[in-house]
Amino acid sequence: xxxxxxxxxxxxxxxxxxxxxxxxxxxxxxxxxxxxxxxxxxxxxxxxxxxxxxxxxxxxxxxxxxxxxxxxxxxxxxxxxxxxxxxxxxxxxxxxxxxxxxxxxxxxxxxxxxxxxxxxxxxxxxxxxxxxxxxxxxxxxxxxxxxxxxxxxxxxxxxxx
Amino acid sequence: xxxxxxxxxxxxxxxxxxxxxxxxxxxxxxxxxxxxxxxxxxxxxxxxxxxxxxxxxxxxxxxxxxxxxxxxxxxxxxxxxxxxxxxxxxxxxxxxxxxxxxxxxxxxxxxxxxxxxxxxxxxxxxxxxxxxxxxxxxxxxxxxxxxxxxxxxxxxxxxxx
Numbered sequence: 275x276x277x278x279x280x281x282x283x284x285x286x287x288x289x290x291x292x293x294x295x296x297x298x299x300x301x302x303x304x305x306x307x308x309x310x311x312x313x314x315x316x317x318x319x320x321x322x323x324x325x326x327x328x329x330x331x332x333x334x335x336x337x338x339x340x341x342x343x344x345x346x347x348x349x350x351x352x353x354x355x356x357x358x359x360x361x362x363x364x365x366x367x368x369x370x371x372x373x374x375x376x377x378x379x380x381x382x383x384x385x386x387x388x389x390x391x392x393x394x395x396x397x398x399x400x401x402x403x404x405x406x407x408x409x410x411x412x413x414x415x416x417x418x419x420x421x422x423x424x425x426x427x428x429x430x431x432x433x434x435x
Numbered sequence: 436x437x438x439x440x441x442x443x444x445x446x447x448x449x450x451x452x453x454x455x456x457x458x459x460x461x462x463x464x465x466x467x468x469x470x471x472x473x474x475x476x477x478x479x480x481x482x483x484x485x486x487x488x489x490x491x492x493x494x495x496x497x498x499x500x501x502x503x504x505x506x507x508x509x510x511x512x513x514x515x516x517x518x519x520x521x522x523x524x525x526x527x528x529x530x531x532x533x534x535x536x537x538x539x540x541x542x543x544x545x546x547x548x549x550x551x552x553x554x555x556x557x558x559x560x561x562x563x564x565x566x567x568x569x570x571x572x573x574x575x576x577x578x579x580x581x582x583x584x585x586x587x588x589x590x591x592x593x594x595x596x
Contacts, residue, residue, distance in 0.1 A: 281554060281569050281574075282439075282443035282444075282554075283443075285447075285574055285578060286443075286578065289582065313593070314474075314475060314593045389439075393439050413446055414446045420582060421581060424583070424586040425586065425589035428585070428589035432474070432475045
């Protein structure tokens, strides 16, 4: 039974890591100039999506109770506001460094969790609600962020020439 | 422990169902004319992606040992060949009906599986390999198809005006 728990955790974590690997490979194929383009006219640029994904993945750390965000300043620009806000975006070269850094740190933290900890509640749910909704755990958060990543990778892929 | 397995299964299945629901809602907002468009110039049309997703989800049935595909004829047009093949595509109105039907049938089958069955191997892996790679089970297949769906929904969303 314990091994089955580990299997479920392993499946979700490996899937998340594969999504990140695929995204990293794609970003490696895209130049900064490619990323500056809008994916579809009047829609998000690659620049915005790159920052958005870093900000969202960074926010997994406090959500899972694993420490503090590395780049909380990205939330304002890349989550709370759309691409065409008046806010200045950190440049793509810096974001590429942060992309690597956040995933190094995040995956290290995720890999250190025990099977039991994966099934514990995340910080945005109360103990009471968790009793009624036991699926609101760490595993669910990572699964859902993996889907979100796949969604945007499906868009970034259009920037390839 | 058993309850944790159930929780893991519930999480993955709910996530897959949510992806399907989001895709169905999006398809409801898109007209047949919208779907005929290429998402990005020279890339897949919504028509092709709709057929592709039906064909891929249909193939989950035999892969998980749950019966036969409903629409095996779609494989040739929408999986083995690209959008710009000379093959005639079933029309969008028919595909919309098949979209609803395949998900009705597939989800019924998935919901009838016990937690134990989710952790059994799928049909494309041998018993020997499964012993070495216990993650190659039904849960993993559905998780991975959910990611694949999210990837293409991220693209279809650009057809909204």
